[in-house]
Amino acid sequence: MDFLTLIQVLDSTIRLALPLLLACLAGLFSERAGIFDIGLEGKMLFAAFFSAAVAAMTGSVWLGLLAGIAASMVLSGIHGLASITFRGNQLISGVAINFLAAGLTVLIAQDWFQQGGRTPSLMGAGRFNPVTLPGALTKTVEIKEASAPMQLYSELLSGHSILVYLGLLCVPLTWWVLFRTRFGLRLRAVGENPAAVDTAGISVVRLRFAAVAICGLLCGIAGAYLSTALQAGFVKDMSAGRGFIALAALIFAKWRPWHALYACLLFGFLQALALRPDLITNLTGMTVQVQLLDALPYILTVVILAGFVGKAIPPRAGGEPYVKER
Amino acid sequence: MDVMPKWAEVVLVPLISLLLAAILSALVILAIGENPWEALKLMVSGALGSTYGWGYTLYYATNFIFTGLAVAVAFHARLFNIGGEGQAALGGLGVGLVCLYIPWPHWSLALLGATLGAALFGAAWAAIPAYLQAKRGSHIVITTIMFNFIAAALLNYVLVNLLRPVGAMDPATARFAESTHLPNLADILGTFGIPFSKAAPANVTFFVAIAACIAVWMLIWRTRLGYEIRSYGHSEPAAKYAGISPVKITMVAMLISGGLAGLMAINNVMGEAERLILNSVEGAGFIGIAVALMGRSHPFGVFLAAILFGFLYQGGAELALWTSIPRELIVVIQALVILFTGALDNMVRMPLERIFLAARKRG
Numbered sequence: 001m002d003f004l005t006l007i008q009v010l011d012s013t014i015r016l017a018l019p020l021l022l023a024c025l026a027g028l029f030s031e032r033a034g035i036f037d038i039g040l041e042g043k044m045l046f047a048a049f050f051s052a053a054v055a056a057m058t059g060s061v062w063l064g065l066l067a068g069i070a071a072s073m074v075l076s077g078i079h080g081l082a083s084i085t086f087r088g089n090q091l092i093s094g095v096a097i098n099f100l101a102a103g104l105t106v107l108i109a110q111d112w113f114q115q116g117g118r119t120p121s122l123m124g125a126g127r128f129n130p131v132t133l134p135g136a137l138t139k140t141v142e143i144k145e146a147s148a149p150m151q152l153y154s155e156l157l158s159g160h161s162i163l164v165y166l167g168l169l170c171v172p173l174t175w176w177v178l179f180r181t182r183f184g185l186r187l188r189a190v191g192e193n194p195a196a197v198d199t200a201g202i203s204v205v206r207l208r209f210a211a212v213a214i215c216g217l218l219c220g221i222a223g224a225y226l227s228t229a230l231q232a233g234f235v236k237d238m239s240a241g242r243g244f245i246a247l248a249a250l251i252f253a254k255w256r257p258w259h260a261l262y263a264c265l266l267f268g269f270l271q272a273l274a275l276r277p278d279l280i281t282n283l284t285g286m287t288v289q290v291q292l293l294d295a296l297p298y299i300l301t302v303v304i305l306a307g308f309v310g311k312a313i314p315p316r317a318g319g320e321p322y323v324k325e326r
Numbered sequence: 327m328d329v330m331p332k333w334a335e336v337v338l339v340p341l342i343s344l345l346l347a348a349i350l351s352a353l354v355i356l357a358i359g360e361n362p363w364e365a366l367k368l369m370v371s372g373a374l375g376s377t378y379g380w381g382y383t384l385y386y387a388t389n390f391i392f393t394g395l396a397v398a399v400a401f402h403a404r405l406f407n408i409g410g411e412g413q414a415a416l417g418g419l420g421v422g423l424v425c426l427y428i429p430w431p432h433w434s435l436a437l438l439g440a441t442l443g444a445a446l447f448g449a450a451w452a453a454i455p456a457y458l459q460a461k462r463g464s465h466i467v468i469t470t471i472m473f474n475f476i477a478a479a480l481l482n483y484v485l486v487n488l489l490r491p492v493g494a495m496d497p498a499t500a501r502f503a504e505s506t507h508l509p510n511l512a513d514i515l516g517t518f519g520i521p522f523s524k525a526a527p528a529n530v531t532f533f534v535a536i537a538a539c540i541a542v543w544m545l546i547w548r549t550r551l552g553y554e555i556r557s558y559g560h561s562e563p564a565a566k567y568a569g570i571s572p573v574k575i576t577m578v579a580m581l582i583s584g585g586l587a588g589l590m591a592i593n594n595v596m597g598e599a600e601r602l603i604l605n606s607v608e609g610a611g612f613i614g615i616a617v618a619l620m621g622r623s624h625p626f627g628v629f630l631a632a633i634l635f636g637f638l639y640q641g642g643a644e645l646a647l648w649t650s651i652p653r654e655l656i657v658v659i660q661a662l663v664i665l666f667t668g669a670l671d672n673m674v675r676m677p678l679e680r681i682f683l684a685a686r687k688r689g
Contacts, residue, residue, distance in 0.1 A: 038471065082669035086676075091406055091467050093669035095615060096661045103657030104354075110652045111358040117652065244471055251468065289487070295479035298472040302454075305464035305472075314465070 003148055007155045009272050009279065014160065015230060017268025018167045019044065019222045019239075023246035024253070024260045025174050026218035032178065032255060033211030034191035034317040035083055038094035039075065040219055041243025042101030047072040047223025049105040052119040052234035053112060055126045061228050064126070068227075069220030075101065076216025084208050087321030098243075106236050119227070119234040128161035128229035161229040163221060170218070174257040187211055191315035194322040204322045219243075248301035251312050267297045329679045340620055340627075340667060342674050347662035354658055360651055372644025373637045381511055381526020382643070386610075387636030388528065388593045391535040393614025394632050395542050396587035398623040402546055403579035404559040409455060409470025410587040411611030412477030413448040417588025418595045419481060420447030422489065422602035425502040436506040440592045441534065448588015449581040451477060456580030460573040466580070474611075485604055498603040508597045529597040535632075538586065539625040545582070546625075555579050587611060609657075616660050619668040635660070 023040045030037040047068035055064030075097050082093040106117035113119055136158035137143050143154050178184035186207055190197045194204045226242075227234045245267050252266075253259035273280060274293040281287055304312050330338075352362035373379045393410045400407035407413075420443035430436035455469035485497040494500075510529040512522040546552040558565040558575040566572060590610060595602055613635055620634070621627025642656035666674070 038467070078665070082665065082673075086670055086672040088669035088671055088673075089406075090669075091408075092615070092619070092664060095408065095612070096665035096669055099612070099657050099661035099664065103654040103659075103661055106652055106654040107354065107358060107658060110650070110654075117654070241475060244475065247468065248472065289483055291479040291483040291486075294482075295476045298475045298479075302458070302464070302469055302472050302476075305462075305469055306458050307462050307464070 004144065004151055004155070005279065007151055009269075009276060011156050011159075012272040012275065013265060013269045014156070014164060015268075016271040017264045018164050019225050019230065019242050020246045020249055020267055021261060021264040022167050022170065022218050022222035022225065023243055024249045024264050025170055025257065026215040026222065027247055027250045028174065028178075028253075028255060028257060028260060029187070029211045029218070030215035031250065031318055032191045032315055033187050033208050034194060034315055034320065034322070035079070035208055035212055035215075036090040036094065036319045037079065037212075037215060038091055038247060039079055039097035039101075039243075040215075040246055041239050041241065042094075042098035043072040043075045043216060043219035044223040044226065044243050045098075045105055045237070045239040046075055046101040047220040048227040048238055049109060049119070049223075049234045051220075051224035052122060052227035053109070055122055055228055056113075056120045056233070059124075059126050061122070061126055061128055064228055065221070065224045068224035069217055072220030072223060073213060073216035076212050076219070080209050080212040083321065084205055084212070087323065090319050090321075102237060105234070109234065109236075117236040122228060122232045126228070127232055128163055128225070130159045131162055131165070133158035161225070163225045163229050167221070167225070168261075171257055171261045174260075178257065183210075188315075191317055194317050195325070198322070198324060204324075208322075222246075245297050248297050251301055251314075252304050254312050255315065270296050330682050334678065334682065336622060336627075339671070339674055339678065340622060342678070343666040343671070344620065344663065346674070347659065347666045350662050351655070351659045355651065355655070358651065360649055365645055365649065365651065368645055368648060369637070369641025372648075373640040376523065377521070378523035378526050379640060379644075381523050381528040382640040383633070383636040384511065384528040384532050385526065385593070385598065385636070386639040387632045388532045388535045388597075389590050389610040390613050390617045390632035390635045391539060391629060392590035392593070393587050393611050394617030394621060394628040395538055395614075395625060396583045396585075397614045397618035398621065398625070398628050399542060399546070399555075399586060400579055400583040401618055401623045402552075402559045403555045403575055404562075405459070405576065405579055405583075406467050407452065407470055407580065407583045407587075408467055408615065409452065409473050409477075409584075409611070410614045411607050411609070412470070412474035413451045413584040413587035414590045414607045414611050415477045415481050416451040417444035417448035417591035418602050418606050419484065420444045420588060421591040421595045422499050422502075425506045425596060426489070426499060429503070430505050433506060433508055437508060437530070437534075437592065437596075440506070440596050441589065444588040444591045445585035446588070448591075449585040451588070452580045452584025453577070456577050456584075459580075460576035478605075482604065485602065489602065496603075499601045501601045502596065506596060507600065508592075510597075527598040529593070531593040531597045534589070534592065536629070538589065539629050542586070543625040551578065587614070613660060616664045616667075620663055 023044055027037050027040050050071035051064035051068030054067035055061045079093050079097055082088040083090040109117045109119060132138055137146055137154040143151055186197060186202055190204055190207045198204050226238055249260060249263035249267055252263040270293050274290050277290055355362040355365050373383045396410050397407055421440045424439045424443035455466050455473055458464040458469055459466040489499045490497055491500045508529045512524040515522040554570045555575055558570055594606055617628055617631040617635055620631040638656050638659055642653050645651045646653040
């Protein structure tokens with residue numbers, strides 16, 4: 001395998017890791033505040049549809065992004081209502097949200113576009129197009145001829161959509177918000193010991209709703225990325241389990257932002273490899289089953305959860321509705 | 327103190343939740359420009375208006391009884407088994423192996439063998455998450471979700487690389503032998519002189535499902551083990567104090583749950599397709615969650631809820647055939663049922679409790 005091929009695989013690693021990363025950070029905010037969210041998948045899917053639909057109708061991908069975020073936040077609102085206000089089971093609520101999104105997207109897509117549950121293909125300003133960094137080469141032929149650092153710069157760093165750079169920025173931002181601001185301290189506290197936060201005179205309900213809203217926002221961007229940047233339009237079930245891989249990455253990262261980035265890059269790398277099975281065969285002389293690569297993120301997560309390789313301990317008050325003492 | 331009388335708890339709350347889900351579904355149908363009343367009439371005539379429709383309704387219901395019971399048994403131990411999908415897929419593998427590699431002389435023996443295979447494989451797939459929950463404290467919801475995906479990949483591998491007949495293109499096993507063919511409802515009712523559609527896939531497994539309902543009822547409310555499962559579900563510290571082993575209960579409840587989910591495969595793999603195909607479960611494992619929630623984890627409730635979902639499934643297929651409403655409407659209804667009977671339970675319960683309290687004070 002030559003250098004350029006490696007760069008290309010890493011390039012698609014970034015592209016495939018990004019939706020995982022955004023959803024993973026979304027889950028991070030929610031779960032750090034004590035609200036389990038297995039509805040990441042549904043929120044992404046919902047956002048993917050509405051951003052593609054609005055982008056197709058208005059021709060503006062930015063309006064699409066806003067619509068996606070709004071749609072995702074509506075589902076977040078339902079999750080918050082069920083799990084915070086009515087103290088219902090957060091896991092069951094998440095399951096319901098996943099199905100709601102899976103059903104409604106196809107139903108509405110069929111009603112609006114009559115194309116069998118998909119949106120029309122997005123073109124031009126209807127998509128997030130690649131951003132070329134200054135001085136980067138764009139033509140494949142030129143990149144092939146260029147020097148190694150130039151290949152690295154042009155192929156790996158340049159040429160992603162704006163959402164990729166935004167998403168990568170979210171990692172330090174999340175770290176800063178969670179570990180360097182008062183809001184972040186309270187948010188983490190509410191996931192560990194809500195009674196203590198309540199005693200300090202801070203509203204548990206408001207904090208948790210804020211966390212769930214941030215979760216909706218990030219899932220919305222992740223979904224918009226799927227349908228307007230990674231692909232050109234919405235197709236049925238396009239999130240394809242990414243919300244669950246993100247959940248796996250979150251556990252893998254033990255609910256920490258920088259580790260979330262590494263975990264998502266690892267899982268993105270596995271997805272990128274699954275697209276190029278020929279590479280592994282050339283490199284190792286063995287045929288690795290694609291199915292194994294598909295299953296590897298889940299298997300790794302189970303191993304981590306089992307505590308054989310460093311134990312993953314979730315926020316202590318996770319999944320428990322908070323009942324104020326009377 | 328119970329605020330509400332038992333009938334309100336068991337009947338009124340689920341009914342109101344169901345009504346809310348139905349109203350919202352009607353609004354969804356209205357929003358996509360169809361008439362909800364006409365849609366309902368079409369669903370009723372399509373699913374219940376002929377023995378053909380009934381045959382499909384009962385076929386789907388059979389799947390949902392098994393997966394619903396699976397979720398319900400785990401619920402009694404306060405475990406949320408979301409892995410019915412994977413366990414049923416593995417159950418399918420068990421049925422496939424039993425039917426392909428053992429020459430059965432008669433269908434009744436084959437049914438026994440397949441039941442064993444399905445339950446064993448389903449239980450085995452639940453065993454690892456159960457063990458990890460019991461011994462290592464890994465959250466069972468997450469591990470069972472992961473095992474659903476691992477099961478899908480495993481089955482894909484087995485069907486493509488190992489069980490696919492030489493020269494065949496699609497990832498599926500060969501057809502099972504003729505001797506494993508299960509009698510369908512038409513054959514069974516025909517012996518009593520009752521005419522029934524021969525084309526519908528409902529088969530003898532429906533009666534196995536009813537037997538499973540009775541067996542689960544006996545287990546949960548009439549045996550020591552069932553008592554232990556329930557007390558563990560109500561209060562773990564109290565159960566521990568009474569000498570009940572959490573490890574044992576977690577393992578046993580999940581093994582039974584996985585086995586029940588696996589049993590679904592005798593209906594869809596052996597009874598209908600008569601070969602193992604990719605994605606044979608088609609989401610029935612997840613519908614089990616809605617069914618168990620609506621049936622309040624009681625076998626009779628699960629039975630009724632499964633029939634309702636069987637009706638929705640077959641009715642939804644008819645709708646997709648005759649109107650512009652896609653099949654995914656069923657997924658939306660399923661989501662609303664899970665939402666209202668599961669997550670938003672308190673939204674219905676709190677106002678009702680207030681009404682009952684007020685009535686009691688006055689009386």
